[in-house]
Amino acid sequence: MAFPLLTVTAAVPAVGAIATAAVPAGRRTAAKWLALGFSLATLVFAGLDAARFTPGGARYQLTESHAWIADFGVRYQLGVDGIAVVLVLLAAVLVPFVMLAGWHDADVLDGHAPSRNWRPTQGFFALILLVEAMVVISFEATDVFLFYIFFEAMLVPMYFLIGGFGDRAGPKGEGEQAKQRSYAAVKFLLYNLAGGLIMLAAVIGLYAVTAHQLGGHGTFSLPQILQARASGQLRLSSTAERWIFLGFFFAFAVKAPLWPLHTWLPNAMGEATAPVAVLLTAVVDKVGTFAMLRYCLQLFPEASKWAAPVILVLSVIGIIYGALLAVGQRDIKRLIAYASISHFGFIILGIFAMTSQGQGGAALYMVNHGVSTAAWLLVAGFLITRRGSRLIADFGGVQKVAPLLAGTFLVGGLATLSLPGLAPFVSEFLVLVGTFSRYPAAGVIATLAIVLAALYVLVLYQRTMTGPVKAGNEGIRDLRARELVVVAPLIALLIFLGVYPKPVTDMINPAVKDTLSDVHRTDPAPQTNASLTAAAKESAK
Amino acid sequence: MNPINYLYLSALLFTIGGAGVLFRRNAIIVFMCVELMLNACNLAFVTFARLHGNLDGQIFAFFTMVVAAAEVVVGLAIIVTFFRSRHSASVDDASLMKL
Amino acid sequence: MTTSTGEAVEFWLLATVAVLGALGTVAMRKAVHSALSLAGTMIVLAVFYLANGAYFLGVVQIVVYTGAIMMLFLFVVMVVGITAADSLRETIRGQRWLAALVGLGFGVLLIAGLGNASVHAFTGLGQANSGGNVEGLAKLIFTTYVWAFEITGALLITAAVGAMVLTHRERTERAATQRELAERRVREGAQVPPLPAPGVYARHNAVDIPGLLPDGTPAELSVNKTLRSRGQIRDVSGEALEDLKALEQRAEDHAEGKGTEGAANSGAGSGGRGAPSGGTGAEPPNNSATPANGAAR
């Protein structure tokens, strides 16, 4: 049996979480370094995954499969396709930065110790590692049930991260702050749980259907189901398929989040500390969109096609709506949250446009949005912790006192408004083109968002960074070394992916092709076919 | 005569017992009604045994009786203790489950 | 194997009895009566067992149930006698209707279920009981069901111990001595002298007839507590009161009200319960009704 690379990749952070949690109280620096070390180790393994993955090879690679709950055909079954491996890498890359950015976030709590083994720092980092482990394994799982378990379990550590280590820079007093925080955390939990429960029903339904059709022993194994459907063994009635699809999609739409199921995100991101918010949007929420691509489309192609128009409308609404609300926000982090909602709209749009550009763009967008949000939001976090407030109105002229911070903030913002040369542009344009080629109207309306994006990003920059230095901002220090270590690589990554995304797209494209063939969709051919050959020739040379 | 009548009878007794449990407040009488229901079941068991021509039904009835005996012992003991503490045998006085 | 007419007759007769008994169990106001009617039903059932070829069970039914269990019930009724009779007034809102509905529905369902079952004839226990019913049962119990049998054994033991534990009361403090009891009584000022004996100043001296106070009203304390709470006090003081009234009447004819005052006062003093004579004289039915009220309480 080959070395279980995927299992190890997921196990390293899990072990790290336990180890970190076990660090005795009062040794918090040790805990931090330990956690960081584990996250870096995870990064190494994720890199190995990517290296061992051969694009265009078998659909699921590095597979592992062991019987788990035999009676229900639940298997511990892992395997990655191009998209999964890229996303695992994304998670592994971002988490160390999240940790570095949140290096001192838990120290505040360390102050007043109610009990002798009060270890907030250990808890904070352990929870982050735990989330990473769960995210990684839910990217790797090819067994629906296995996926479901971690998809849900993820909520618990996130809940504590949001509710327990929340932002203390809120507009209101500490008491009110705490209330807000727990409200946000509970809201986050309830929304996602609701989605998860509906999904659970759908999962059971899927099992029932498979059990009914595959002669008694049902299965959750994705490859097996795909294979069975391909061989015509498994034939879902369109009603059943649609209902189960809706069950799955609802959960993912909440997680993603898709309009109008988005309202938990601004609260959660507003109340959580910037690093946790990054962990939430850049890493955890990707599971939702990823699952749409892997489970909804691959398991229920017909239903996906049936639902696509509605979902497209919702995502277009989400894109514009999110952007408009971002313009209207007075709180930096809420603004970024709404921007993210707009971007998630793009991702979902691309997925359900069902063109290779759209889905390729969407998959790429998951990565790019992760990196760009991380860059932007973390810098915003530094800014907020310095000023002790997250109200835009409290800032002004920061550029004068902290030029480096302002510059990096601007770069993050420019990435968010998808400026060419920075990563998100490529993916956003792909999504738009992909959508436009099948649904021109949706494409055009979605394009409006690039103007709105410019609006909210630049307005935010202008209000906070430019103009005369506002009272209370004189003391804002420029980025420290640790923070530069966080920001610089992210920005480098943004530029690299913006200029040369080929390595990623090469990973993604085969997976997208497979998915499209599952859905039996091909890209709409251009009107003038003669040009295709010419185009090929031209681009060949 | 159709053997089903025995079953009808047991059903009837069972129902009456059930109704008694619901209507009466005196723990002892409630208990008796439970006994009545058990007996109704026993009758059904015995009848089935005869219907199918094997003794398993009777065995069941037998076990039921044993269990019933045990239950009565414990149950009555409980009633007595309850009465000692509350000077009442009304099940409605034992409404602490609400809290 | 079809059933004989005899059995049919027997069934119809006894079934009626059984149902009546069951209804009695539910409907009787007093626990004792419920217990008795239940016993009746059980005996009938025993007969049915026998008729159905379950000889062993039939006997067991009589011995264990009617013999042991029901007696146990009666004992408890005796111990808990005080509230053994409870009013049938419903206290939980809607309980009665709901119960009636559910019970009825359940019964109907059962009957209906049986109704569409197709049962025509008994297979009969001919060869099952060929080796004798008891032996047959024994074979099954000690072979097929031996495990369950052992378990029930354990269950019974547990039940016995459990009952003991529940009912056994650990005496935490030293038992009070005569002296202490007396002192307490004095301190509480409750009935310092011994309780009045029943039947005093009465025609009868049965235990269930209260003694009469000088003013002719019955002294409840003179009757056993249990009888009192069961409302089983027979009251015969009616005519005594009549005499008293006549006597007072005559006294008034002779002298002014003073004399009667004094008589009333002296009566009050001896009886320890003051009652304005006019009042008592005025409404005798009220007084005679009190025991009933007390019982109802």
Place this chain on the structure above:
Amino acid sequence: MDHLIGALVGAPLLGAGVLLAGGRRLDRAGHWIGCLLAAVSFALGAALFADMLGKPTGQRTLTSHLFSWVPVGGFRADVAFQLDQLSMTFVLLITGVGTLIHIYSVGYMAHDENRRRFFGYLNLFLAAMLLLVLANNYLLLYAGWEGVGLASYLLIGFWQHKPSAATAAKKAFIVNRVGDMGLSIAIMVLFTTFGTFSFAPVFAHATSASQAKLTVVGLLLLLGACGKSAQVPLQSWLGDAMEGPTPVSALIHAATMVTAGVYLVTRSGVIFNAAPTAQLAVCVVGAVTLMFGAIVGCAKDDIKKALAGSTMSQIGYMMLAAGLGPIGYVFAIMHLVTHGFFKAGLFLGAGSVMHGMNDEVDMRKYGGLRGYMPITYVTFGLGYLAIIGFPGLSGFWSKDKIIEAAFAKGGTEGWILGGVALLGAGITAYYMTRVMVMTFFGERRWQPAPEPDTAPSVEPGIEVHPGDLPHPHESPKVMTIPMIVLAVGSVFAGGLFSINSAFVKWLQPVTGHSEGHSPVTTGEVTAATLVVLAVGVALAWAQYGRAPVPVTAPRGSLLTRAARRDLLQDDFNHVVLVRGGEHLTRSLVYLDHSLVDGAVNGTAASVGGLSARLRQVQNGYVRSYAVSMLGGTAVLVAATLLMRAV
């Protein structure tokens, strides 16, 4: 040879990277690095030019494919360059003028603490602009397009401590974004139509696409062009863009970036030729902007804003020409180049004047400067003559051609467009004379320097003591030399190009060229132009040269006041777009909280209430529990019976 193309873009990009990432340690040498790399790329451009001249007209087009950018399915965007005569013209203009302005800036920004960053941005701009003109496909062009937008944003807002500057920068970027939206949608349409958006195959099969599609593409491209080239209705940002340092205004908002729209239209000539409707739209936009800019230019007292108006109007000329199709493309580009020279020169001159006048920008507070800064006076004057189209100077050659071409379009359109162009020439003469006179002639109207806090634009570093009169002085050599060079260019370029119509021959292979059949002869057009010109100059002289200029602007006619406010166009934007937008977003924020979120919270509340009511069932009475138990059993029995029945 064609690998040099990459280097052409790479040099300034490298400069930008080094300067921006280099940090303070480069502060001393930073500006020279910037100039050097700009010059390098100019040298490369020149080398390529020489090489190109060496080749026969047929294979003058160079292509170099660097790497595949975004390959997804049929979607192939490559980082590949295509250098033909058109691109070459732009490369030379951009790098040439760019280098000069770099050098100029060394002097102009001498006292600015952030000079390094300034040069970084300038280099960034060069790189992006070169990318724009060298791209061989629309997506890469779009990248350059947005790149110059970014550079312009950064440079307009270079003095971020001034709220006005920051606002102007933001406005410029966002208005441009509107145009970019058009461009990007155009690219999508192209992709869906042709399956590619590289120039060569698209143009090869342009004719095979439906008329409607091409018209749509054309109009969308025009929208993009309007944004970048400040054409009506997206012109509003250019005036405010003057908040940026003057070299920026010269390079980006006069010479190069704003002409990108013209490049786009010319580059997509094939598409426009096949879509007459779109072409006409281009003409109309050009004509309208021409007048618009000219009128605004007449009313502004801020010298830079006046020049900005003129820029707008000149680009209107180019657009008009480009809209004329093969008749006009060449002249559009030609005017673009000459305009690049003289307008850059004029801006640098203006910068030099402001430099000497404590950054006073109000022309009403100038006057009689010709004695104090002779070089500036001469160079500015030459630029002035060139722009108004004084016979023999650059403007004369290029602008007359455009007017002629406009007539040559034929039909009533021809007459109308031609008339507008002609009138425009007159107004140009008027407002430029006005600027010239108010600045350099007449009596001195200098004002004591205002309090620093109320200063319109206080460059950091220049110490200005409140209250003392400005003492105008000639700028240092590093500033004057570029001005001289540009002046020379603006004098001779036009003539040079027109020697046996060399420029036409040069560009023809790319853009194609056709002499329309003009209803009027060249002679007539020239004559008419000269007349109009003379009138314009005379009017301006009469108004500002003879009569003294009031220091505070007179109330002026309704039109004047409107023109001072950019013909109320900003007010319109503010009322309709900004206010409307604010209301929209505010109401949406409210709705999101009350409606979307409220719905969820409402459900939560109702569930809570329901459970509170259900709680009553748990009354703790054994018997009622028993009832429910029996009820449940009854239900079960019923269920089983039903199952059996079914």
